[in-house]
Amino acid sequence: MGNEFVEHPSHSAEYFGDTRDGWWNRDYVELLARRWGLSRVREVLDIGCGVGHWGRVLGGVLPRAARVTGVDRDPVWVEKATARAAARGEGERFRYQVAVAERLPFEGDTFDLVTCQTVLIHAEDPGAMLSEMVRVTRPGGLVAVAEPNNLASALLSAAALQAPVDETLTLVRFQLLCERGKAALGEGNNSLGELIPELFARHGLTDIQVYLNDKANMMLPPYASAEQRATAEELSDFVRRDFWIWSRPDTRRYFLAGGGEEQDFEACWAAAMAAAQRIAEAIASKRYASAGGSVGYVVSGTKPSPPSSRHMDARVYRNP
Ligand SMILES: C[S@@+](CC[C@H](N)C(=O)[O-])C[C@H]1O[C@@H](n2cnc3c(N)ncnc32)[C@H](O)[C@@H]1O
Structure with missing residues (x-):
């Protein structure tokens, strides 16, 4: 128990301890998976993955065939995330690489789901990050973020x-x-969560939905x-x-x-x-x-398909 990274100089090291494993209720994440239609997802990109906490939460509700690629600008975190996935026997399903979120080394229209947790709040320009996230999402795919106030x-x-x-x-x-x-x-703005729906709208995402993480830390x-x-x-x-x-x-x-x-x-x-x-x-x-409440927004939006293909794209996401 504790935080093996606490003395590490890398970004967010103080917050990568065991408490991070308790940020989500499993049944709530299952509900998110249904709302987001994650059963259809195969390729996932986890931006600013750290040592892999968020990808692992999602991994619990993604189809077995889904693969998660995690990127982080810090090579130390990429190495740790890779080692942690390997230790769980999930080294094939979870792959990690060094990359800067504002310049992602992926083709456009690649991923079914592009996501991050507590990363936009650390960005100098969250819009630049979101542009890249939208670019690499395939048309009809989902951008979903968990960011607090x-x-x-x-x-x-x-x-x-x-x-x-x-x-x-x-x-x-x-x-x-x-x-x-x-x-x-x-x-970064630690209370950016409040501004994200508008940011999504400005980046052309549609069908924007906002939920609140229902986990309290009593x-x-x-x-x-x-x-x-x-x-x-x-x-x-x-x-x-x-x-x-x-x-x-x-x-x-x-x-x-x-x-x-x-x-x-x-x-x-x-x-x-x-x-x-x-x-x-x-x-x-x-x-x-203490009841241990906090305000953690979960915001999702769909990347629209080009007008000519919209009527043919059977895989398009629709959040209820
Ligand atoms: C608060 S941590 C979140 C880690 C992970 N998403 C989670 O929830 O466990 C923020 C992470 O974003 C990474 N990061 C910050 N800015 C980044 C950028 N511009 N490109 C890539 N990674 C970035 C940091 O190195 C750090 O690992």
Whole structure:
């Protein structure tokens, strides 16, 4: 249990631990598979695959004949994802390669499903990524992404703390300033989920559907499930390493770029870490309880077929 990658310098390493395996309810993913018509899918492209968590979730509901190609710009993650698939005996079904999402090394109109999870939120230009995703999707194929609104989730965590109003506002304001700064620095908008349907429409996708991931991450003493124990471990590990959502230097950069005042940073950081510390201590003494909600959007859209072939394309996707 834990996160074997936590000290790794690569992107998102702090978030590739066991808690990531608990992001989805299996029956909900089966529902998505029915809504999206995944039984017809054979070729899948998973953009920004990391060590393969999202592809593996989808792999559980894709037909056995479907093949998942994962791409990531970081060779370390590609190597790890390849090793993890091989260790599961799925090295044939899941293939990984290094590629930059904004310049995909694939022919146009290739994949039945092009997808990503928490990748557009890290993009300097999500539109450039989405253009490539649409280009390599075959006409009638599906583009589907899982991207959060992390600011909304911050408010839910603060509510679980039952902190005074001013402290709650300080925490949410701090995160908002940092999110704005991160976006201004070209490192992505952590609450991009909110804007994705419009982005899909602008890129010519049709039949756009938006759902919400129904997984809550409840914490209830005595934290009996492996999932709750993994969350407890991750939270206390973040506190131990003086890590908030981002490292302290990154948080500072984002805060200043988002319009935060230099002289306010230390107080904001102290408030955020004190809140995290309170949660870690309450967990350690089995007093912390939370419904554990978050806002994770699941957005899908169909790549239209060219007008002349539309009436002949029997494989076209229609989301109900
Ligand atoms: C938050 S992780 C998500 C990993 C995976 N999708 C999952 O949900 O487990 C973001 C991943 O996107 C990759 N990434 C970010 N920008 C990228 C780009 N422009 N091209 C390819 N990969 C990218 C990072 O290296 C990282 O592995």
